[in-house]
Amino acid sequence: MATKPRLWYFRGRGRMESIRWLLAAAGVEFEEEFLETREQYEKLQKDGCLLFGQVPLVEIDGMMLTQTRAILSYLAAKYNLYGKDLKETVRINMYTDGTLDLMMMIALAAFKPPEEKEENLALIVMKAKTRYFPVFEKILKDHGEDFLVGNTFSWADIQLLETILMLEELNASVLSDFPMLKAFKTRISNIPTIKKFLQPGSQRKPPPDSSYVEVVRHILQF
Amino acid sequence: MAEDLEKLRNDGDLLFQQVPMVEIDGMKLVQTRAILNYIANKYNLNGKDIKERALIDMYSEGVSDLNEMIMLFPLCPPDAKEAKMANIKERTRNRYFPAFEKVLKSHGQDYLVGNRLSRADIHLVELIYSVEEIDPSLLASFPLLKALKARISNLPTVKKFLQPGSQRKPPFDEKQLEKARKIFRF
Numbered sequence: 439m440a441t442k443p444r445l446w447y448f449r450g451r452g453r454m455e456s457i458r459w460l461l462a463a464a465g466v467e468f469e470e471e472f473l474e475t476r477e478q479y480e481k482l483q484k485d486g487c488l489l490f491g492q493v494p495l496v497e498i499d500g501m502m503l504t505q506t507r508a509i510l511s512y513l514a515a516k517y518n519l520y521g522k523d524l525k526e527t528v529r530i531n532m533y534t535d536g537t538l539d540l541m542m543m544i545a546l547a548a549f550k551p552p553e554e555k556e557e558n559l560a561l562i563v564m565k566a567k568t569r570y571f572p573v574f575e576k577i578l579k580d581h582g583e584d585f586l587v588g589n590t591f592s593w594a595d596i597q598l599l600e601t602i603l604m605l606e607e608l609n610a611s612v613l614s615d616f617p618m619l620k621a622f623k624t625r626i627s628n629i630p631t632i633k634k635f636l637q638p639g640s641q642r643k644p645p646p647d648s649s650y651v652e653v654v655r656h657i658l659q660f
Numbered sequence: 661m662a663e664d665l666e667k668l669r670n671d672g673d674l675l676f677q678q679v680p681m682v683e684i685d686g687m688k689l690v691q692t693r694a695i696l697n698y699i700a701n702k703y704n705l706n707g708k709d710i711k712e713r714a715l716i717d718m719y720s721e722g723v724s725d726l727n728e729m730i731m732l733f734p735l736c737p738p739d740a741k742e743a744k745m746a747n748i749k750e751r752t753r754n755r756y757f758p759a760f761e762k763v764l765k766s767h768g769q770d771y772l773v774g775n776r777l778s779r780a781d782i783h784l785v786e787l788i789y790s791v792e793e794i795d796p797s798l799l800a801s802f803p804l805l806k807a808l809k810a811r812i813s814n815l816p817t818v819k820k821f822l823q824p825g826s827q828r829k830p831p832f833d834e835k836q837l838e839k840a841r842k843i844f845r846f
Binding site: 489490491499501503504505506507508509511512515516524525527528531532535536539569570573 | 676685687690692694698710711713715718722725755756759
């Protein structure tokens with residue numbers, strides 16, 4: 439029996455959350471090791487597990503993979519969520535690069551000084567509503583299909599749902615002008631593996647709070 | 661000019677209102693990584709299977725991280741420049757160059773992945789050239805990287821690109837920065 443993928447990261451979303459989403463959506467069970475002390479992190483570095491000294495780290499198929507996008511691309515390809523040809527793959531890459539950019543902004547906002555945080559989050563919501571969401575609304579409207587690319591469930595759909603939910607945590611009415619995205623959200627949330635992941639008790643992580651920020655700052659020393 | 665960007669945006673050519681944009685095979689592609697992946701896949705520079713591609717992606721992402729620091733350096737406010745440059749050099753010397761030197765040492769092959777040319781080699785050599793423009797001494801303690809640089813530079817297509825008159829661009833200078841500021845309004 440194949441061993442389960444093993445994830446090393448802090449006990450929170452950060453750069454690992456999209457990886458958790460992808461594995462969960464693909465119905466793949468995974469194990470997690472949570473970094474809670476500086477010593478654990480230094481041990482990983484000393485053992486040569488971290489190519490550039492950074493997490494996320496995913497141990498899968500005999501490889502110690504780092505770099506979020508490298509990990510995500512590998513998983514998408516492995517679990518057939520990456521399109522059927524190069525043209526579909528490039529569209530999936532374009533869409534996921536965009537949504538990942540937006541989610542990274544949110545992840546980094548947690549580490550901004552308190553006086554900047556509110557302004558920062560407002561900017562992110564504005565970018566979502568003016569730059570990103572209109573694009574995906576139009577894509578769904580133009581082809582009228584259930585999924586973003588090739589009429590088939592892909593990594594792009596998982597990532598867009600994750601992004602939508604994250605934005606709704608910042609601003610509950612963020613989808614008010616986007617009917618196609620509202621329907622998309624309902625549809626994708628009802629996929630059995632995703633529905634399960636959205637329930638309490640799953641490996642999905644909550645939004646970052648001050649104690650999470652403190653742990654990360656302590657371990658990474660910044 | 662600002663009007664050029666405006667036109668591209670208004671014509672719906674820029675998916676997320678940003679450049680780079682590459683028109684290829686009937687598509688208007690944006691997002692640097694997506695573009696690079698498409699080209700690498702199309703021209704067989706992305707490994708022979710998904711495991712090789714994972715390594716290529718991992719190495720390329722590392723290169724991209726350091727490259728971004730170098731690329732954004734001209735935008736750094738004057739009073740922060742010294743610290744930023746020190747940080748770039750430290751990262752090069754202690755994080756990125758040692759990682760790639762170790763990869764090459766571990767298998768002793770001519771290329772980073774799968775004993776054959778991939779985009780990872782091209783990206784890394786491009787980065788090495790950028791680093792040398794900042795400080796040539798940074799490459800000093802990395803013999804395998806030096807050898808990779810020489811080997812890749814001698815590939816006919818790369819050799820040609822390195823010659824004057826090719827489409828290779830010079831480092832970003834103050835004049836271009838001013839131009840970019842006007843176009844992108846920042």
